[in-house]
Amino acid sequence: MQIKKDDSLLLFIDVQEKLFPHINKHSELEKKLNQLVEGMQVLEIPIIVSEQYTKGLGKTVESITQKLDNQTPTFEKMTFSCMQNPEIATAIEQSGKRTIILAGVEAHICVLQTALDLCAEGFDVALVLDAVGSRTEENKSISVLRLQNKVAFTSVESVLFELCQVAGTEQFKAISKIIK
Known part of the structure; x- marks a missing residue:
């Protein structure tokens, strides 16, 4: 499967304040998640954010929230699967995108x-493997x-x-800076 820019959407799952510090290698994961969000914004790929039970787990971590604009749809959910939440499932369907890029926790x-x-x-x-995590490496491996x-x-x-496809463009230069 080739991932194409015009048919892709990033679904950013449950990277929340109270859970994230307990995720295995969370500092490395946070760096990768930030790179992913920044890159998707440069490439103008739509992003949908989910948050699991915000009363208990808090909101999306601040380093990510600072990068997202007010237009980024963010949905609270109680279901584990985003697709079992009618609002998120509808937002994905209405996007018209058929390739869903997944990142977040828990894997x-x-x-x-x-x-x-x-x-x-x-x-x-x-599935962006270096942008997903679990509390243990074993659980991530199982997924x-x-x-x-x-x-x-x-x-x-x-x-x-x-998603960039071509070197030498302004998007390529911006992505290269993000990755370094």
Whole structure:
């Protein structure tokens, strides 16, 4: 599966204040998530944000929130899968995008269940492996094993340059700066 700019959307799952510090290698993950968000903005890829039970887990971490504009749709959910939340599912459908790029936490719960539901609905799913995390590496690995024949695995750098497609452009230069 090739990830194409005109057919892609980033679904940014549950990177929240009270949960995120407990995620394995969260500092490295935060850097990758920030690069991904910045790159998607440069490439003008739409972003949808989900937040799981904000009363208990808080809002999206500040470093990400500062990069998002007020137009970024953010949805609170109680379901683990984003697709089981009618508002999020409707926003994805209404976007007209058929390739959903996934990033966030936790890989073995909300990200996994969302990916499975998206696949069942006929979407192409790209899982950004260095931009997903769980509290343990084992749980992240389990989700990767579960999804290995269903989704395309990618990395932040790979997906941004795949969406960019051409070197030498202003977008390429901006992406290169973000990745460094």
